[in-house]
Structure formats: C-alpha cells, structure tokens
Amino acid sequence: MKSRIDKQAFKSVTRRELLKLTPVVALGAFVVPKLRDPLLKAGLGFSDWASGVMYRSGHLASTFENSELTPFEKFPINGYDVEDPEVDLDKWRLNVAGAVRKPGEYSMAQIQSLPKQVHNTRHVCVEGWDVIGNFGGALLSDFLKSVGADTTARFITMQCADDYYESLDMATALHPQTLLCYEMYGAPLTRKHGAPVRLNIPTKIGYKQAKYLTDLKVTNVLDKVGYWEDQGYSGFYGL
Amino acid sequence: MSTHAISVEDAKTGEATEAVYEHPYIVRLCHWVNAVALFVMVGSGMQIFRAFPSFGAKIPEKDLLNWPKAFAIGGWLGGALQWHLTFMWIYIASGVLYLGYQVVSGNYKQVLFTPRDIHGLWPMIKHYFFFGSKPLATEPYNALQKQAYTSAVILGVLSVLTGFAVWKPIQFSWLAAMMGGFHWARLLHFIVMWATLAFLFGHVVMVALHGWNNFVSMLVGWKKNPEYIVE
Numbered sequence: 141m142k143s144r145i146d147k148q149a150f151k152s153v154t155r156r157e158l159l160k161l162t163p164v165v166a167l168g169a170f171v172v173p174k175l176r177d178p179l180l181k182a183g184l185g186f187s188d189w190a191s192g193v194m195y196r197s198g199h200l201a202s203t204f205e206n207s208e209l210t211p212f213e214k215f216p217i218n219g220y221d222v223e224d225p226e227v228d229l230d231k232w233r234l235n236v237a238g239a240v241r242k243p244g245e246y247s248m249a250q251i252q253s254l255p256k257q258v259h260n261t262r263h264v265c266v267e268g269w270d271v272i273g274n275f276g277g278a279l280l281s282d283f284l285k286s287v288g289a290d291t292t293a294r295f296i297t298m299q300c301a302d303d304y305y306e307s308l309d310m311a312t313a314l315h316p317q318t319l320l321c322y323e324m325y326g327a328p329l330t331r332k333h334g335a336p337v338r339l340n341i342p343t344k345i346g347y348k349q350a351k352y353l354t355d356l357k358v359t360n361v362l363d364k365v366g367y368w369e370d371q372g373y374s375g376f377y378g379l
Numbered sequence: 380m381s382t383h384a385i386s387v388e389d390a391k392t393g394e395a396t397e398a399v400y401e402h403p404y405i406v407r408l409c410h411w412v413n414a415v416a417l418f419v420m421v422g423s424g425m426q427i428f429r430a431f432p433s434f435g436a437k438i439p440e441k442d443l444l445n446w447p448k449a450f451a452i453g454g455w456l457g458g459a460l461q462w463h464l465t466f467m468w469i470y471i472a473s474g475v476l477y478l479g480y481q482v483v484s485g486n487y488k489q490v491l492f493t494p495r496d497i498h499g500l501w502p503m504i505k506h507y508f509f510f511g512s513k514p515l516a517t518e519p520y521n522a523l524q525k526q527a528y529t530s531a532v533i534l535g536v537l538s539v540l541t542g543f544a545v546w547k548p549i550q551f552s553w554l555a556a557m558m559g560g561f562h563w564a565r566l567l568h569f570i571v572m573w574a575t576l577a578f579l580f581g582h583v584v585m586v587a588l589h590g591w592n593n594f595v596s597m598l599v600g601w602k603k604n605p606e607y608i609v610e
Contacts, residue, residue, distance in 0.1 A: 142397075147389045150398065154599040160404055161598065164411040167469075170419075180458075183465020194550045201549045202560075214438040262561060264548070267456065268431035269440075270561055343549050372457040374464070379549040379561075 188376040195378050197311045201342035204260040210271035212325045217332045218265065218346065220367055224331040225302040225352050232336050238297075238357035241288025248336055251320055254278035254286065258326075259317060261342035263349075264379055266368075275340040276323035281314040289358045297362065298339070299355035306350040306366040308341070312378065317342045320353075345377040384609040399609055401519050401602045403486055409477035410597055413535075416470035417579075419462055420538075421572060422452030426459030434566045467542065474535050489519055492529035496522040516607035527578060534575045541568035 145153070169175045217223060233245035258276040284291060291314060297307045312318060321340035322329055329335040334351025341349050347368045365375045383400040402410075425446045432442045453459025481487035499522030505511030507523065514521070520528065540554060544564035548555040558564040586594055589606075596602035 142384055142386045144386045144388055144395075147387055150385075150387045150601075154595075154601055157404070157407075157599040157601070161407060161411060163408065164415065167412065167415045180461040180465050183468065184461050186468065187464040191547070194547060196550060199550065199552075202552060210436075214436060216437045262548075264561060265431070265437075266460070268427065268565060269433075269437035271437065368457070372461060374460065379547060 184372075184374060188374055191374075191376045191378050192309070195311060195343075195376075197315060201261050201317055201379070204262070204272045206260065206274075208272050209260055209274055209325075215263075215271050215273050215324070215333075216265070216269065219302065219332070219351070220304055221302050225300075227301045227331075227335060227352055227354075229336050232354075234337065234353060235355045236287050236357070237355070238359045239290035239293045240284075240358050243287070246283075246287070248322065250286075251278050251283060251322065251337065254282045257317075257319060258323070259342070261317065261340070263342075263346055265346040266373065266377070274325045275319055275321045276326070277319035277321035277337070277340060279316065280318045280320050280339070281316070283320050284313065284358070293358045294360045295358075295362055297355075297357045297359055297364075298350045298353055300350050301352035301354050304350055304352070304367050305364060306339075306348055307362050307364070307369075307375075308339075308344075308348065309376065312341060312343060315341070315343055343378055345374075345379060347373065348377060384605075387603070396603055397605065397609065398601045398603045399519070399605045400600055401596050401605070402600045403480070403484065404600065405476060405480040405484075406486065407597055407600060409473045409480070412469065412473040413477070416466045416473060417575070419452060419466040420470055421576065422450070423459040423462035423466070424572060426451035426453040427456060427463060428569065430456040434562075434569070467539075470535075471539055474539065478532070490525055490528045492522070492525040496525050499523075500526065517609075518607060519602075519605070527581065531575070531578045531582075534571055534578065538568065538571045538575060541571055544568075 170179055233247055234251065235245055237243050255278065256276055257279055258274065260272055260274050262270055263273050264270045280296075284296075291310060294310055295307050296310065296313045297305070299305050308318075319340040320337055321334075322337050324330070324333055329338060334353075337353045338351040339349045339353065348366070364370055366373075369375045385398055385400075387396045387398050388394070426448075429446055429448070429451060431437070431440070432444060432446065433440055434443060435441050451459065453462045481490075499514065502511065502514040503521050503523035506513050541558065541564050543551050544555040544558050545561065545568050548561040548564065555561055555564050558567050592603045593606075
C-alpha cells in the first residue's frame, strides 16, 4: 500500500529539498570579480601546498636514451624578453649571497671544478609542449655545500642577466638532478639557451629553470617569487 | 529496487498523482556541483590548450585546432591554470563524495551497469534510434541509461587520473608510465574530455526530450508521474 500525501504538503517537501541545494549557489562567488581573484589565488595556493606535500625529495625524474633526445635545433628557446642579453662570458661571475658562509663571486672554473653530472631528461613547458634534452653541469646541492649554504633555509632566489628572476624551494634545490647547467648536448651553453649558466631542474616546469644566472641567494623570505609567478602562475610548479 | 513511491492527492479534486523519490540529496548535490565544475574545467582546459594547441613537436608546431577564445575560461594561460587548479579540487571532491555515498548507501544499484543489463541494451537502442516500441520499465534507469551514466563516472575518474599524470608526471610517474609518459597522458586527457562532452551532449538532449518532471527530479529528488512501473 502506497503512502498518501496531500498536494500542498508535497509541495513543501519538494521546496525543502530544493533549498537543500543552496550550497551549489555558493559557487556563484566565482562570478563576483571582487571575490573571484582571492578565491582563485587561494585555489592556486592550495594546489601549491598539495604539490609540496606530494613532492618526494629522493624520487628521480625519468632519464632517457640518447636515441630519444629531441634534436638540439628542435629544442625551443623561450626567452621572456631578449634571446641574448649579451653577457660578457669572460668577465662573468656568479654572485652568491644570503645565508652562506662564503658569500662572494664565483667563476665558471670554480663551478666546473665540482663533479659533473650529465643526464637526458624531459623538459616540460607550462604551455604544454615537452622535449627531451641533454644537460650537463654541477649539482646545485654540491655548489651550495661548497659555498657553505645554510640548507635549512627555505629558498634559493636567482637573478638573471636579462632581468628575469626566479626562486626555488630548498628541497628541490638539493634534489640529486638539479643542475647548475653549463652544457647542453655536450657543448657549452649557447647564448640563446642561457649562457654561461642556467638552471636545469627536471622536477620543475620550464619557467622555473632560469637562464643567464648572475646572482644566487639563500634566504628564508621571498619578497618576489618569480617573473611569471608574480603575474599569477604557480610558485611551486613541481612535476 | 528501494525506490520509494507515494500518492500525491489533491484535496479539492480528489485526483491522485504518483511520485517517486529517485535522487537522494547527496547525488543531487554532487550532480550540480559537478556540472559547474565540469563547465569550468572544460572552459579553462581549452584556454590552457590554446597555449599549445598541438600534440606534436613544438618545432615545427602544427596546430590541431584553433579553439575560439570566446569558448574558453581564464583569459590567458596563467588565469586559466588558476581556474583549472582551483576547480579540479571541487571536481574531485564532488566525485569522491558521490562515489562514496553511492557505495555506502547501496544507491549505486540504481545506476551501475552490470552484465545482466546487457540484454536490455538492444531493445532500448531500437526504441531510441529506430522507432521500436518502448520496453517495459520497472526501475528508474534503463539499460542504456545505466551504460551511459556508468561510462560517465568512469570518464570522470579517467579525467582525474590523466590530469594528475599531466600535472605531476614525475611524482605520479607510475601513472604517467601507464599512459606512455607525459606526452601521451596529455593527449589522453584531451580525448577523455571530448568523450565526456559527447556524453554530456547525449545527456542534455535526453533531458530535454524527457520533459519537466524528469528535469525537476534532479533538483527536488521526487519525480511525478514516473515513466516506469513502481513495485
């Protein structure tokens, strides 16, 4: 036997059921310009926080066979401004500052005196394309040790000859594949690829891998995150 | 089937209409949250795709299609990523809540396509596409609907898995490897989106064809004059 209900009573039942869906309307906050930006910033912040949680410092990026390399001439060159900031390679020094025991200027010879690592890794651009490149250089972690960096500090910040700037979390800076890269495909970095020294960070998206490095600082505070990040891109963007 | 039916009576005229409680609250909540989230994920996803609308090499770049900006969300790549990386959590949360509720409540039986539904597929296809007579229905969803909704849920899960393989191809290297690496995961993520849109197209057409009472049932849970026999 079916239970019976009066038409009016049924109407109030369905009205109540409809009202229970009001939480969906809360998503409308994203349409209000004043609320949208802080909400999206919070969403991106949450994603970056989750990225940090998911990051495994000992987990290596895949490496590839030489036969899988993207030909050097097909490795894209993405400069934000100029493709060649005309660095004087002979006078170039890397200026190291911040929480380090031995701040100062470091030459290419000093960087090259550290053990060299060469690997074929995937380079992923935030635009969506990816290439497999050959990179060689000193481990950033070795360099940080050699300058007596306080590795309990939170960040490394970088300045570049083309006014690009970046920052990197310490865990990624110490990753066993993060390079102060001075070679690609077995030859010194070309000017368009960031000569004389760029970062190669297989566990990060492309824009974190700054070219034409001039300054490196170990710090606990970030007043700026990075050129693209300060315009709204993810600050962590680990792969 | 545990579908709960009642008789709605008009005191003045004495007329009675049958109504069934078809969609539990959590299912309706998740449905509409997911609808909004899917809209944002597809719109922002297409804006992200616009940054490199290809699945080939970057040099030389051969664009697959030029998706109009008017049908994209976020305005620029960075903006679209903010939308995508925000709403993916809402999309995932609604999906997890839905699946959890369906399993715990047992309500999944209403919609899950199982081997015993296979024999019901052909009569429904004949009915929808070849003017065949409508098979007798005794539950809310026919075999073809179960197949469609079960596929939609699987596509939802696949969109999240392929998405994580694109977003975190190293931390989830096992996931990316299952798909053939980052490059293929990105293509699969795109294909899964189109498959979801194909489902959505059919879904919206069928909702439009099945009238007001059917549409309202996803808002209030109750469906008046169900098109199937209860009990």
